[in-house]
Amino acid sequence: METNKFTLKIPSRSCNESFARVTVAAFATGLDPTLEEISDIKTSVSEAVTNCSVHAYPNSIGVIYISCEILKDNVLKIKVRDKGCGIADIEQARQPLFTTGGEERAGLGFAVMESMMDSVSVRSKMGKGTTVTMKKKINRKDDAR
Amino acid sequence: MQINSTGEVLTVYLKGEIDHHLARGMREEIDKAIDYYMPSLLILDFGEISFMDSSGIGLVMGRYKNLKKNGAKLSLVNLNENIYKIMKLAGIERLAEIEKGA
Ligand SMILES: Nc1ncnc2c1ncn2[C@@H]1O[C@H](COP(=O)(O)OP(=O)(O)OP(=O)(O)O)[C@@H](O)[C@H]1O
Numbered sequence: 001m002e003t004n005k006f007t008l009k010i011p012s013r014s015c016n017e018s019f020a021r022v023t024v025a026a027f028a029t030g031l032d033p034t035l036e037e038i039s040d041i042k043t044s045v046s047e048a049v050t051n052c053s054v055h056a057y058p059n060s061i062g063v064i065y066i067s068c069e070i071l072k073d074n075v076l077k078i079k080v081r082d083k084g085c086g087i088a089d090i091e092q093a094r095q096p097l098f099t100t101g102g103e104e105r106a107g108l109g110f111a112v113m114e115s116m117m118d119s120v121s122v123r124s125k126m127g128k129g130t131t132v133t134m135k136k137k138i139n140r141k142d143d144a145r
Numbered sequence: 146m147q148i149n150s151t152g153e154v155l156t157v158y159l160k161g162e163i164d165h166h167l168a169r170g171m172r173e174e175i176d177k178a179i180d181y182y183m184p185s186l187l188i189l190d191f192g193e194i195s196f197m198d199s200s201g202i203g204l205v206m207g208r209y210k211n212l213k214k215n216g217a218k219l220s221l222v223n224l225n226e227n228i229y230k231i232m233k234l235a236g237i238e239r240l241a242e243i244e245k246g247a
């Protein structure tokens with residue numbers, strides 16, 4: 001079984017949010033996704049990466065590690081990791097509308113990721129960082145017809 | 146971003162992508178227009194928006210709260226499928242009238 005993967009390491013500047021999502025989307029095109037699947041992938045990556053720049057590294061620029069891998073059966077695995085502040089209560093953080101981000105954040109990032117990906121898992125340690133792992137099976141366009 | 150005001154109605158034509166990086170500038174411009182024109186209805190036109198994540202929900206919710214202070218209403222128009230999906234997930238239809246694009 002051939003596998004394909006890449007790793008990306010970027011500073012948590014907000015201008016890199018679009019670079020990250022476009023890069024993952026470009027990698028995913030190898031799986032022949034539909035436009036909707038591409039959009040779901042872009043949105044989910046944007047959520048995870050934005051959380052790193054907004055929450056993990058609130059007052060500084062840290063490093064965001066993004067790695068992608070194609071698993072068997074056309075499953076795309078995306079991992080977004082930071083070495084930031086960590087999440088105290090993951091269950092609470094994943095609740096829709098929960099936010100520590102103030103007025104302009106909706107608290108729906110995790111809810112969006114969960115609705116668009118097949119699975120979302122979160123591992124975190126206070127003061128050490130957070131890893132969000134998402135998986136999505138891509139239904140080849142050609143097979144659908 | 147283009148802004149059009151006809152008396153009571155303020156229409157803002159959003160352009161480009163709405164993420165955390167770009168939402169701030171949009172927010173400031175929209176709020177400036179709301180303060181200036183004091184509309185009773187704000188229409189946000191998403192026709193030229195190619196990408197949106199939950200920062201767009203925050204943008205809409207924030208403007209809703211801002212408008213509510215003056216009893217003004219909010220309407221979202223020309224949403225593509227992906228944007229509509231995110232707005233529905235957030236339950237925005239309880240705050241604003243939503244009209245999908247053609
Ligand atoms: N990488 C992270 N590091 C530290 N805390 C995080 C991280 N990701 C999420 N969180 C915490 O989880 C909460 C919920 O995240 P979520 O993305 O669902 O909502 P939000 O970022 O607050 O708002 P939105 O994504 O709608 O703009 C955040 O407010 C923050 O407290």
Ligand SMILES: [Mg+2]
Nearest residue numbers: 047051109110
């Ligand atoms: Mg978020």
